[in-house]
Amino acid sequence: MSAPARRPVAVVSFAQARNVRREASRNEVELLMPVVSEVFAAIGASKDDMGFICSGSTDYLVGGPFSFVTALDAVGVWPPRAESHVEMDGAFALYEAWVLMQEGAIDAALVYSFGRSSPGDVTEILALQLDPYVTAPLWPSPVALAALQAQALIDAGEATEEELAEVAARNRSAARANPNAQVVSDASPEELLADEYVVAPLRRHALPPITDGAAAIVLAAGEKAREWRERPAWITGIDHRIETHALGCRDLTRSPSTALAAERAGLFEGPPVDLAEVHAPFAHQELIVRRALELGDAVTVNPSGGALAANPVMSAGLIRIGEAAARIWAAESERAVAHATSGPCLQQNLVCVLDASDGAVVGGGA
Amino acid sequence: MSGAEAGTQPVTVLETPIHLDYVFTPGIAQSIFLRGLARGVFLGQRCPTCGKVYIPSRGSCPVDGVATDEVVELPDTGIVTTYCVVNVPFAGQAVEIPYTCAQVLLDGANISFMGLIQEVPADQVRMGMRVEAVWVPPDELGPSLASVKYFRPTGEPDALYESYEEYL
Amino acid sequence: MSDGDVLVANHVLDYPYARSVGPVLGAFFTALSEGRIVGVEGSDGAVIVPPTEYDPLTGEDVGELRDVGPGGVVTAWSWQVAPGRKHHLDHPFAWALVRLDGATTAMLHVVDAGDPGAMATGMRVTARFRPPAERRGHVLDLEAFVPEPDGGGR
Numbered sequence: 001m002s003a004p005a006r007r008p009v010a011v012v013s014f015a016q017a018r019n020v021r022r023e024a025s026r027n028e029v030e031l032l033m034p035v036v037s038e039v040f041a042a043i044g045a046s047k048d049d050m051g052f053i054c055s056g057s058t059d060y061l062v063g064g065p066f067s068f069v070t071a072l073d074a075v076g077v078w079p080p081r082a083e084s085h086v087e088m089d090g091a092f093a094l095y096e097a098w099v100l101m102q103e104g105a106i107d108a109a110l111v112y113s114f115g116r117s118s119p120g121d122v123t124e125i126l127a128l129q130l131d132p133y134v135t136a137p138l139w140p141s142p143v144a145l146a147a148l149q150a151q152a153l154i155d156a157g158e159a160t161e162e163e164l165a166e167v168a169a170r171n172r173s174a175a176r177a178n179p180n181a182q183v184v185s186d187a188s189p190e191e192l193l194a195d196e197y198v199v200a201p202l203r204r205h206a207l208p209p210i211t212d213g214a215a216a217i218v219l220a221a222g223e224k225a226r227e228w229r230e231r232p233a234w235i236t237g238i239d240h241r242i243e244t245h246a247l248g249c250r251d252l253t254r255s256p257s258t259a260l261a262a263e264r265a266g267l268f269e270g271p272p273v274d275l276a277e278v279h280a281p282f283a284h285q286e287l288i289v290r291r292a293l294e295l296g297d298a299v300t301v302n303p304s305g306g307a308l309a310a311n312p313v314m315s316a317g318l319i320r321i322g323e324a325a326a327r328i329w330a331a332e333s334e335r336a337v338a339h340a341t342s343g344p345c346l347q348q349n350l351v352c353v354l355d356a357s358d359g360a361v362v363g364g365g366a
Numbered sequence: 367m368s369g370a371e372a373g374t375q376p377v378t379v380l381e382t383p384i385h386l387d388y389v390f391t392p393g394i395a396q397s398i399f400l401r402g403l404a405r406g407v408f409l410g411q412r413c414p415t416c417g418k419v420y421i422p423s424r425g426s427c428p429v430d431g432v433a434t435d436e437v438v439e440l441p442d443t444g445i446v447t448t449y450c451v452v453n454v455p456f457a458g459q460a461v462e463i464p465y466t467c468a469q470v471l472l473d474g475a476n477i478s479f480m481g482l483i484q485e486v487p488a489d490q491v492r493m494g495m496r497v498e499a500v501w502v503p504p505d506e507l508g509p510s511l512a513s514v515k516y517f518r519p520t521g522e523p524d525a526l527y528e529s530y531e532e533y534l
Numbered sequence: 535m536s537d538g539d540v541l542v543a544n545h546v547l548d549y550p551y552a553r554s555v556g557p558v559l560g561a562f563f564t565a566l567s568e569g570r571i572v573g574v575e576g577s578d579g580a581v582i583v584p585p586t587e588y589d590p591l592t593g594e595d596v597g598e599l600r601d602v603g604p605g606g607v608v609t610a611w612s613w614q615v616a617p618g619r620k621h622h623l624d625h626p627f628a629w630a631l632v633r634l635d636g637a638t639t640a641m642l643h644v645v646d647a648g649d650p651g652a653m654a655t656g657m658r659v660t661a662r663f664r665p666p667a668e669r670r671g672h673v674l675d676l677e678a679f680v681p682e683p684d685g686g687g688r
């Protein structure tokens with residue numbers, strides 16, 4: 001099943017802040033401004049080229065109201081600009097920009113996201129995304145819920161604690177090549193298994209770091225994309241799906257929303273991907289997403305180190321798309337898939353298929 | 367339902383209080399502004415692209431999206447660009463009503479900010495009126511807008527409308 | 535400007551939310567205040583606990599309320615090694631999805647098991663309610679689940 005042909009739109013520029021545990025001095029605007037400058041400078045573009053601006057962030061992180069509005073000062077929105085915002089990871093803002101670009105009225109869009117997890121207690125803040133009547137009053141942290149999922153996977157015989165340590169070791173070792181990574185390590189899986197449990201069965205290494213960060217991407221259509229990037233990363237399909245918030249109604253060992261989004265994005269049509277950037281904040285979630293995306297052993301997964309190396313809330317998904325695209329620009333990949341997640345235990349998932357050729361533009365959620 | 371049989375009241379409202387603690391930073395640019403207030407001076411920042419001076423600056427020019435790195439000390443004087451008279455009491459009100467709340471454009475600044483106008487009856491405040499800041503005593507200065515007690519008229523002739531119409 | 539010159543301040547946000555619960559969750563909280571647990575019939579005859587206003591999988595209307603529990607089976611669990619400041623138990627406990635007797639879906643709550651060695655998927659647990667005078671129509675009127683004697687913990 002494939003949707004009608006789509007307008008070719010590509011990822012042509014990507015920048016991110018260096019991911020850190022605590023950005024102590026700069027506020028959101030000051031954190032974002034150099035990232036936006038860099039994403040334009042890399043392709044010789046300016047804000048005046050952008051027909052649309054879309055961002056992803058949440059005010060709960062810093063506890064200041066309407067920080068997404070003040071963040072626009074980092075771009076400069078005079079004369080007034082067409083703009084939108086999602087209270088979600090920037091990957092979902094990218095989806096909105098892509099949809100708008102399908103209309104054909106604009107040729108370029110800026111997508112950015114930002115978030116500092118350090119000012120508050122991010123594990124408490126993320127509990128507020130849960131059902132407020134029967135779930136949030138228990139204050140389960142994302143770690144507690146992810147640990148339930150990990151135990152379910154272990155009980156189903158589909159993962160072992162050793163495998164979780166292997167995932168963590170591989171990602172953090174790969175992160176050595178990522179200058180923006182926050183946590184890098186050459187520790188072996190055996191060494192990692194000596195870590196204490198945070199919420200069993202998840203040990204320290206299976207958790208993402210707490211990160212302050214920001215990221216930006218420029219999308220461009222058709223000839224504009226070729227003008228800015230010799231080898232654009234064409235979005236041949238993109239889709240996102242959500243599952244019920246009622247955790248007890250889900251099979252936590254599977255990610256049907258990822259699988260459906262992947263199908264709708266055309267991942268299972270055409271040649272197989274050679275590279276994947278998956279947004280799996282907890283080690284066991286990489287195993288679940290790999291299965292849903294049907295990634296074989298030949299696929300390079302998370303050469304950036306993924307969310308285990310840096311997990312800037314609201315940006316880690318957008319960064320997956322940027323990292324995958326950058327490898328297509330560099331001819332290190334012909335066809336790649338990027339994945340972003342939101343909500344507890346992989347509740348909501350976005351799949352973006354990127355290709356060095358725009359001839360493969362077939363899919364896309366409808 | 368057994369709830370009624372057991373004599374309990376049906377639950378219609380659930381209280382779910384949320385308390386969150388943060389360590390907040392206003393950032394580099396606003397820290398400069400706030401530390402200026404603690405010394406009794408207004409510190410703005412100039413955009414290197416358009417030359418406009420913002421006070422307080424959030425660190426970027428909202429028109430150009432570039433960093434406003436140059437710190438500019440501004441005088442205590444400026445003009446009322448617009449104002450309103452508050453006649454309604456509300457909880458936590460610190461000033462006796464009626465009082466005047468105005469947008470003040472400091473001389474040399476390209477953006478106005480809010481301040482109280484005092485030492486003049488509310489019905490004599492007007493657009494274009496020249497005012498100056500009255501600071502709290504030196505030992506009460508702090509990194510807060512509370513360091514500016516209020517603005518009062520200087521007695522100079524009013525500014526021409528054309529000189530501030532861009533800032534309304 | 536160096537980092538030392540940047541101001542920081544403690545900042546507190548308090549949201550004193552009081553939420554209308556509606557007839558379905560209202561019945562659930564009312565039952566908890568009486569030391570009972572209720573679910574609701576889903577569109578395919580499944581019993582959903584906690585009850586929802588609509589079938590979460592099909593979106594169809596739900597049917598009658600049904601009593602479930604107080605016993606049930608743990609379908610997934612994790613162990614909170616050190617309780618956080620917002621948790622209502624002051625000692626280590628298990629997070630668990632518990633499928634109550636008579637229910638089709640599982641609900642998230644905690645198991646006051648004392649030791650992770652007492653926990654296992656498939657074990658039986660039963661509800662421990664707060665004393666009647668302390669109940670207020672809240673999910674924590676059900677203070678915790680506890681292992682049933684010989685309930686299959688390891």
Ligand SMILES: [Zn+2]
Nearest residue numbers: 413416427430
């Ligand atoms: Zn400017």
